[in-house]
Amino acid sequence: MAASADALLLFGSLQIDPHRRLVWKSGQAVELTPMEFDILLLLARRPGQVFSARQIYEAVATDSFDASWTGISSMIYKLRRKLGAGIIETVRGHGYKFVAPGTSPK
Incomplete structure (x- = not known):
């Protein structure tokens, strides 16, 4: 199991x-x-699955007391700037999902 998690x-x-x-x-x-x-990594391991900002925060920031779940949108913005706008899609009113490059976002 550990080997596949690190694949x-x-x-x-x-x-x-x-x-x-x-x-x-x-x-x-x-x-x-x-x-x-x-x-x-959280989003890429589950392409197409929608995560709310709070779900993302709770999954990745368990030991970060200086961040807040409302800052997730800023992190998503920075990821889009570094990786391209189409990789992480906003699902209005619900959250964010990973869209594998070269696939249709819908």
Whole structure:
């Protein structure tokens, strides 16, 4: 089970290495903060599943007392700037979902 949790995630030109906590887009390393990485990994492990900001916060920030769940939208914004706007889609009134590059977002 642990081996599959650390397996490399491949989505077109996007590669996520959970074990080494590294991300590449089109072969170029993408610098992410620890929380940005955790958010991306949470969403990427369940493409298409919608997570509310509170669910994301509770999943990735359990030991971060200086952050709040309302700051998740800012982190999503930063991830979109680093990875491309189409990778994380806003589901109005519900939250966010990962859209694998090269697939239809709908």
